[in-house]
Every structure is written in C-alpha cells, then in structure tokens.
Amino acid sequence: MLQVLTTTPETWSTIVRTASSIIEEVNFEFHPDMASMRSMDPSHIALVNLEWVAPSFEKYICDSENILSIRLADLDKIIKRADANDKVELSLGEERTLVIKLFDGYKREFSIHLLDSQYTSVPLPKVTYSAKVIMPLKSLRNVLDDISAVSEQVNIKLDKSGASFAGSSESGKASASIAAGSGDIKDMSVKDAVSATYSVEYLNKFLKSLNPAKEISLEFGNKMPIKLEVQLDEKGSKLQYYLAPRVD
Amino acid sequence: MVMGVEGNAWRGGMKINEILEMLKEPLWQRRWSPGTLTGTTPPATFVGESGYPKVSVGSALPQHERQLSIYEDPRSWLDMTIDEIVALRTYAVLPVKKAEVAPISDRDIELFQQMTMGDSPVDTELKVGKIVRRSPVFNGYYAPVGTSIEALKVLYMANPKVPRPIEKVAGDRDMKASDGALVLYNSDISIYKIQNLLSIGLIGRKRRLVPTRWGITATDSMIGDALLDLIRDFPRIDRYLVSHGYFLGNRFVVILTPDNWQFEMLESWLPFFGRQNTDTTIAADHEGYFGRSAYASNIEGAYYAARLAILEYLRRIRKQAGGIVLMEVDRNWTTSLGVWRVREGIRRALQQFTTYDELDSAKNAALCLMSTKKDNWIRSSLFLTKRQLDITQFLS
Numbered sequence: 249m250l251q252v253l254t255t256t257p258e259t260w261s262t263i264v265r266t267a268s269s270i271i272e273e274v275n276f277e278f279h280p281d282m283a284s285m286r287s288m289d290p291s292h293i294a295l296v297n298l299e300w301v302a303p304s305f306e307k308y309i310c311d312s313e314n315i316l317s318i319r320l321a322d323l324d325k326i327i328k329r330a331d332a333n334d335k336v337e338l339s340l341g342e343e344r345t346l347v348i349k350l351f352d353g354y355k356r357e358f359s360i361h362l363l364d365s366q367y368t369s370v371p372l373p374k375v376t377y378s379a380k381v382i383m384p385l386k387s388l389r390n391v392l393d394d395i396s397a398v399s400e401q402v403n404i405k406l407d408k409s410g411a412s413f414a415g416s417s418e419s420g421k422a423s424a425s426i427a428a429g430s431g432d433i434k435d436m437s438v439k440d441a442v443s444a445t446y447s448v449e450y451l452n453k454f455l456k457s458l459n460p461a462k463e464i465s466l467e468f469g470n471k472m473p474i475k476l477e478v479q480l481d482e483k484g485s486k487l488q489y490y491l492a493p494r495v496d
Numbered sequence: 497m498v499m500g501v502e503g504n505a506w507r508g509g510m511k512i513n514e515i516l517e518m519l520k521e522p523l524w525q526r527r528w529s530p531g532t533l534t535g536t537t538p539p540a541t542f543v544g545e546s547g548y549p550k551v552s553v554g555s556a557l558p559q560h561e562r563q564l565s566i567y568e569d570p571r572s573w574l575d576m577t578i579d580e581i582v583a584l585r586t587y588a589v590l591p592v593k594k595a596e597v598a599p600i601s602d603r604d605i606e607l608f609q610q611m612t613m614g615d616s617p618v619d620t621e622l623k624v625g626k627i628v629r630r631s632p633v634f635n636g637y638y639a640p641v642g643t644s645i646e647a648l649k650v651l652y653m654a655n656p657k658v659p660r661p662i663e664k665v666a667g668d669r670d671m672k673a674s675d676g677a678l679v680l681y682n683s684d685i686s687i688y689k690i691q692n693l694l695s696i697g698l699i700g701r702k703r704r705l706v707p708t709r710w711g712i713t714a715t716d717s718m719i720g721d722a723l724l725d726l727i728r729d730f731p732r733i734d735r736y737l738v739s740h741g742y743f744l745g746n747r748f749v750v751i752l753t754p755d756n757w758q759f760e761m762l763e764s765w766l767p768f769f770g771r772q773n774t775d776t777t778i779a780a781d782h783e784g785y786f787g788r789s790a791y792a793s794n795i796e797g798a799y800y801a802a803r804l805a806i807l808e809y810l811r812r813i814r815k816q817a818g819g820i821v822l823m824e825v826d827r828n829w830t831t832s833l834g835v836w837r838v839r840e841g842i843r844r845a846l847q848q849f850t851t852y853d854e855l856d857s858a859k860n861a862a863l864c865l866m867s868t869k870k871d872n873w874i875r876s877s878l879f880l881t882k883r884q885l886d887i888t889q890f891l892s
Contacts, residue, residue: 288887288888289785290728290756290785291756291757291784291785291786292756292886292887292888293756293785293884293886293887294887295887370891371891371892372891372892373887373890373891373892374890374891374892375890400878401878401882417878418777418778418780418875418876419777445882447784447884449784471885472890473887473890490887490890491887492884492885492886492887492889492890493885494882494883494884494885495882495883495885496881496882496883
C-alpha cells in the first residue's frame with residue numbers, strides 16, 4: 249500500500265525540476281518513515297540526494313519498501329498542471345502505473361507508466377568538511393551571476409572573515425566577497441580556511457529550480473566536492489546536491 | 497607553388513602538368529557569351545547566401561575532364577598545394593539560377609536536385625546568359641567557387657546514377673533532417689555529399705534550399721550530435737593521447753583526455769599576423785558532456801568540423817574521451833579555402849598518437865608543437881587550466 253499526500257505541489261515541483269536538470273530518469277524510494285531519491289548525473293560530476301520525511305506529508309501511508317522508476321519529464325508535465333493550492337496525492341495503480349491526483353475542489357487524476365529500469369544504489373560522497381556557510385539563496389545566485397559574467401568556473405574561499413568568490417577567463421576577472429556577520433551570511437563555521445573551484449553551470453543546475461526565499465548551506469573543503477543543502481520545510485526534509493571540484 | 501615539381505607527378509588524382517595547364521589560363525579571364533553551355537558536373541552543388549531568402553543555386557561544371565573525380569572531394573586536397581587547390585576549384589564555371597529557398601517548385605532547381613543525387617558525373621546542357629560574377633569566391637566557410645554565369649534554362653541532363661540510400665532519404669518527406677543525414681552517413685555517403693543534399697533541399701521534412709555556408713555546419717553539427725549520443729555509452733580511454741598534423745599553413749594538435757565527453761577548440765592566428773610572442777588571447781569555444789545549444793560564435797564552423805572529426809575517431813575506437821583541439825594558422829595559409837581543411841586536417845592528424853600518463857606531460861608536449869606562446873593557450877582555455885573531477889572518486 250502506498251498513498252502519499254502533500255498540501256501543495258511546491259515540494260514536488262522543486263524536486264522534479266532540480267533532478268531533471270541533471271538526469272532524465274530517477275528511482276523514488278518510499279520507505280515506511282520517509283521518501284528518498286538519489287541520482288548521479290550521466291557525466292558523473294554531480295549527485296542529487298533527497299530525504300523527505302513522513303511528517304512532511306499531509307498523509308503518508310507506506311507499509312513496505314516501494315521503489316518507483318520514473319521518467320521525470322512525464323511527472324513534470326503532470327505536476328505543472330497543478331495550481332498553487334492543489335493537493336497532490338500519489339498512489340500505485342494497476343499494471344505498474346503511478347496514479348497522481350490533483351485536487352482543490354476540482355479533481356483531476358492522471359496515471360503514468362513506471363519504468364522497468366534496474367535499481368542500483370548510489371552511495372553518498374564520503375567527505376569530511378572543514379567549513380560551512382549558510383546564506384540566502386538569492387545572495388548566492390547574485391554572486392554566481394556576477395562571476396559568470398566573465399567566467400564559467402568559480403573559486404570559493406571560506407575563512408573566518410567570510411566568503412569570497414572569484415572567476416577569470418580570457419575576457420577578464422570577477423570577484424565578490426561577503427563579510428562574516430553581514431546579512432548575507434546567516435551562519436558559518438570554519439575549522440580551516442578552504443578554497444575550491446566548481447563549474448558555475450553545474451551549480452546553477454541546482455540553484456535555478458529552488459525558491460529564492462530559502463536559505464542554502466554550502467559545505468566544502470580543498471579540492472573536495474561541495475555539498476549544497478536546502479531544507480524543504482521545518483520537519484527535517486532536505487534536498488542535497490554534491491558537485492565534484494575542478495582542480496589544477 | 498608547383499614549380500620544381502615533376503610534371504608527371506600526381507596530386508590527388510590529377511597530374512601536376514594538368515594542373516599547370518589550368519593555371520596557365522584562369523577561367524575568369526576567358527570570354528563568355530550568352531548561349532548554350534555544355535559540360536559535366538561531378539556533381540557539385542552550390543547555394544549562395546547572398547540575397548537570402550532569394551538565393552543563387554547551381555551545379556559547377558569543371559572544365560578539365562580529370563578534375564571531375566576530385567573537384568568535390570576535399571579528402572584528396574590535403575596532398576595538394578594551395579595554388580593547386582585554387583586551380584582545381586576555380587577552373588570550373590558555375591551556372592546559377594535565382595530561386596526562393598522555399599517552396600522549391602522551379603523545374604530547373606528540381607533538375608539541379610536530381611544532378612546532386614547522382615554519385616558519378618552527370619552531363620548537362622544549359623542555356624546561359626550574362627556573367628553574374630567573373631572573379632572566383634574565396635572565403636573561410638566553403639571551398640573556392642569559380643566564375644558564375646546566369647543559368648536561364650537546363651536544356652538537357654543525363655540520367656544520374658543515384659545510390660539507394662540517397663534515393664530513400666530524398667524520397668522520405670516524413671524523415672527528420674537529422675535522421676536523414678545520419679542514414680546517409682551510416683551508409684558511407686561522404687559528409688560532403690550529405691552537405692550538398694541538405695543544401696539543395698533533399699533532406700528533412702521542411703524542404704528548402706540551405707546556403708552552402710550554413711549547410712556545411714548544419715551537417716557537421718547534426719552528424720556530430722548523433723555520434724555523441726553513441727559515444728556517451730562507451731568506456732573512457734585510459735591514457736592521454738596527443739596527435740598533430742600540419743597542412744597548408746594550418747597546424748592541428750589534438751589532446752584526448754580520459755574523461756567523459758567534453759570538447760574545447762582554440763584557434764590562434766597569431767603566427768599568421770606575426771604576433772605569436774605577444775600576450776594576446778586567442779579564440780576559444782567549448783562544450784560539456786551534454787553538448788552545447790548556443791552556436792560556437794568564436795570559432796564558428798571550424799568548431800563543428802573539428803568536433804565531428806574527433807567524434808568519428810571515438811566511434812571508430814568505441815571509446816569516450818574529452819577532446820581539446822589547438823589550431824594555429826601561419827603565413828603559409830595564403831588563401832581562404834574553407835572549413836574542410838579543419839575536418840580533413842584533424843581526420844588525418846588522428847591517424848597517429850603519442851600517449852601520456854598525466855595531463856601535464858600531454859599538455860606540455862602539445863603546446864611545444866605550437867609557435868603561439870604557451871601562456872596564450874593556457875590563459876584562453878578552460879580545459880587546459882583545470883580538470884573536472886568525477887563525483888565517483890569521492891563516493892563511500
């Protein structure tokens with residue numbers, strides 16, 4: 249038995265758009281206590297990880313493990329049909345289908361075919377991070393927009409004084425800095441000063457689909473993957489994105 | 497120059513003394529008068545871009561019988577000198593007719609289409625008018641084109657011998673252009689023939705004339721994308737490979753890296769301008785694993801030609817790799833002859849490799865082959881400066 253209900257389509261929309269920016273098909277895992285999804289992009293540069301706990305749902309009934317392989321474009325088309333106040337209910341239908349109901353007075357029902365893809369578990373990166381900063385998503389987007397005016401990669405440095413971002417290319421250089429204690433840094437912890445470089449394009453694949461009003465945490469280390477994380481709600485559900493670095 | 501070369505030596509299917517004959521009497525100096533023009537086309541189709549959407553369409557008529565086999569085959573031109581290529585290409589008259597790119601309804605354009613479908617020379621007779629352009633056209637996009645003359649009417653055309661795959665693709669108006677181009681490519685139809693067929697409006701659902709200049713890049717891009725879909729499933733190469741070649745004043749160096757597909761091309765004209773020791777940046781374009789959606793506006797058509805040559809090689813060895821192409825033009829490149837020299841130059845360069853274990857050693861070996869300063873290449877490149885790591889290296 250699987251029946252999960254959310255009060256709005258927002259979280260589904262965020263998850264589907266974010267995952268579809270790096271991959272076409274995913275495995276949604278429904279466990280008795282939470283839903284999860286973990287996928288690596290085909291170029292093996294980025295990985296997205298979802299932990300969506302049962303209390304985040306209006307209704308969450310899952311009495312056994314269910315792994316649903318879904319073509320994200322199929323799901324996206326249906327989620328896009330939802331109005332902002334629509335409730336979204338997912339359940340299993342007959343003949344390997346996923347039934348999606350959208351309702352807020354006006355009821356609609358869709359079903360999409362599940363895929364027969366083989367399930368393989370993807371582990372998370374095993375990295376010990378020595379620095380973390382939490383900042384408004386809007387501020388991070390602005391910084392990356394500035395850097396991407398001249399560069400396709402961004403070097404991020406974090407030390408006790410704050411965060412700095414820099415990029416360069418044949419056309420010039422760009423830099424931006426945010427001081428610790430300013431409104432653009434909500435929290436930070438730095439054991440050791442760290443510096444690493446990442447693809448702006450791949451960072452934006454994750455960031456562009458998120459609600460800019462949210463806060464985002466960045467954890468990374470020298471020549472280590474960066475972990476970006478947004479809280480989906482106050483109940484502990486979160487969406488994470490790991491991106492491998494570019495190195496000399 | 498061909499002086500000093502034995503007259504009976506061969507150059508890409510022609511004897512040197514035959515080419516010397518063509519050089520003696522340039523076609524653009526010949527007197528042309530309205531009337532009947534007979535000749536044989538290899539076939540060689542041309543669609544101009546000037547005046548778009550009303551363009552000039554024609555099929556070139558080389559004036560020397562032995563030109564026919566190599567007139568439209570750039571694969572053999574790398575072994576010729578620039579003067580010989582100019583002689584080969586400009587010793588042909590191009591009867592052209594003005595036509596709207598769509599719909600294609602003019603009977604003569606339809607006859608040009610039929611000529612283009614043929615895989616061997618086609619005899620033809622035309623009623624021609626005044627000279628449209630006496631001097632040949634040289635540019636960086638397509639091979640030189642000779643004197644063009646107004647085509648008033650196609651009076652006669654021998655039946656062309658049409659290969660089955662061409663007949664099939666040209667006859668299928670439900671087949672997408674990219675699918676049609678791929679069917680032809682996989683049937684061993686040369687990329688140059690496919691370019692001609694696309695330009696004359698014989699491939700795809702929405703049939704229209706496509707100026708040769710655009711058709712060349714469209715074909716490289718479409719076939720390249722199809723090959724990329726295949727090679728993404730292949731395992732990566734396990735070492736760094738460096739190859740190089742020098743043709744007609746163009747030096748090509750290719751570095752293949754043990755990465756997933758990504759591609760970058762850098763093009764330096766600094767030796768051509770005598771500025772190879774300056775700190776000037778050079779043109780560059782690149783793409784990641786998913787390819788690119790925007791046109792490579794810095795390198796233009798050469799980017800897609802080089803990319804195709806790399807992807808062809810990867811398909812042949814059934815491997816995936818990152819590719820970096822460095823191209824340098826020096827003063828021996830005396831005339832603009834078209835983008836084919838990039839495609840063919842890299843195809844030829846990829847016949848031999850040196851292998852390296854580290855990017856640094858491959859990069860140093862590659863940059864030492866060029867006369868443009870190393871710093872210029874490195875400053876202008878995304879892939880020579882930093883390497884994208886895999887997330888799999890960090891998985892628990």
